[in-house]
Amino acid sequence: MPLARAWSVALIGLDGRLVEIEADIGAGMPGTKLVGLPDAGLREAKDRVRAAVRNSGQKWPDTHVTLGLSPADLPKVGSGYDLSIAVAVLSASGSVPATKLLGTVLLGELALDGRLRPVRGVLPALLAARENGYRRAVVPVESLFEGGLVDGIEVGGAERLTEVVAWLCGDQELVRPGPQKEAVEPDAPDLADVVGQPEARWALEVAAAGGHHLLMTGPPGVGKTMLAKRLPGLLPPLSADQALQVSTVHSVDGSLDSSSPLSRVPPFVAPHHSISVAALVGGGSGIAMPGAISKAHHGVLFLDEAAEFGGERLESLRTVLEEGEVRIARSRGVVRYPARFQFVLATNPCPCAPPRDVDCCCTPNARRRYLSKLSGPLLDRVDLRVRMRPITAMSAHERAEPEPTATVRERVLRARDRAAKRWAERGWLTNAEVPGPALRRDYALPAEVTRLLDRSLDRGALTARGADRCLRIAWTLADLAESDTPDADHVAAALEFRDRRAA
Known part of the structure; x- marks a missing residue:
């Protein structure tokens, strides 16, 4: 009972989970069975992959083929498993060696004629593969620009299944990502x-x-x-x-x-x-x-x-x-x-x-x-x-x-730099990220500075959340004024920004 394995990646949100694809070629009537919680698109993969393998000059097994996707209780969505399924079957049938499959993830959808089509989520899939210790990946050529963003993993691109087969057999190399293009940023409105x-x-x-x-x-x-x-x-x-x-x-x-x-x-x-x-x-x-x-x-x-x-x-x-x-x-x-x-x-x-x-x-x-x-x-x-x-x-x-x-941005960057240095030990970058308890406890302002804020809270004109946001605004106003701490005027100006009549 020939058995072979290949690996791909399932995405749950932005989190990638490695999926092991097992191909078992056993005795019985010709047919293909896919197990492991595939969705409707993935259940059709067995027909796409069989046609792609045959149209790529390879032989599909004429006995029963069982394909298992593990973890079996993890939902598998999409067509990105086609390439790994095809390679697992070819390896189980002895058409390609399995030496390069260990430590390699394969991503891509197969067309019926063997072309490799791009799929969504290649970038997070490669990041997940790297985090799990995988050192190689094969993706469609159209997705190579995403592979070039991930360091620490060797990414190769292919246009057709035949190129992947030739790479596994050691007959040719895959396309490597080119140098990262310098992003052309559009001019921002002034x-x-x-x-x-x-x-x-x-x-x-x-x-x-x-x-x-x-x-x-x-x-x-x-x-x-x-x-x-x-x-x-x-x-x-x-x-x-x-x-x-x-x-x-x-x-x-x-x-x-x-x-x-x-x-x-x-x-x-x-x-x-x-x-x-x-x-x-x-x-x-x-x-x-x-x-x-x-x-x-x-x-x-x-x-x-x-x-x-x-x-x-x-x-x-x-x-x-x-x-x-x-x-x-x-x-x-x-x-x-x-x-x-x-x-x-x-x-x-x-x-x-x-x-x-x-x-x-x-x-x-x-x-x-x-x-x-x-x-x-x-x-x-x-x-x-x-x-x-x-x-x-x-x-x-x-x-x-x-x-x-340009003039306003210079002031903004200076203020952001002051805030980033102040909160660097806590890991915050902007005043808006600072939790209210930290502002009230570790960076508490004198009572004479917050008197107006306390009066608004006492009258019910401001909620506790609103008071925290006023403190954050006051710190931003102080940063723009290049002051070390907010004063009473900054707190008063922050309260003006919270005026419900402006809504």
């Missing part, structure tokens, strides 16, 4: 394009300096969307580790760009208000896929016309904003996707949204119903709120020349 709005520009600078969430309220056409799109240009470039995390999410989603797979620019994601909850937070049948919030990891999630998103979509973000990850429970298990982003919302003050408040034709109840879609618990998690005013002058001689992005 803040100088935004007319007026000094309060909103300052709020955007504070948000960028501290990693804070931001809500902008104002009539249409005053620059809410323009300001939000310019936030990534104020943020520091992603570190190598952060860029790899972002690329891993996009690899699972299938949207990783081969021309710049390791972009250092923070992602900017702006879904339409008609998006479903599953598309926003992640979901789908079987193993859940990442949603828009995970694609915005280490970047900016912008909800334009936020009140139009509806309560179900907005409330689904409450836990994510606190924890920085989304957990999606399904019958086959729980998957986790990272979702640590800056949250920016823009909304009109009422349904009719005239240029001036005096022209509003909405009843007070209609205005309340419209803004009540942004619930109190959600707004309590938004650090900065700013009310934008209509533009009153478009002529250059009637308004001050706005600062460009």
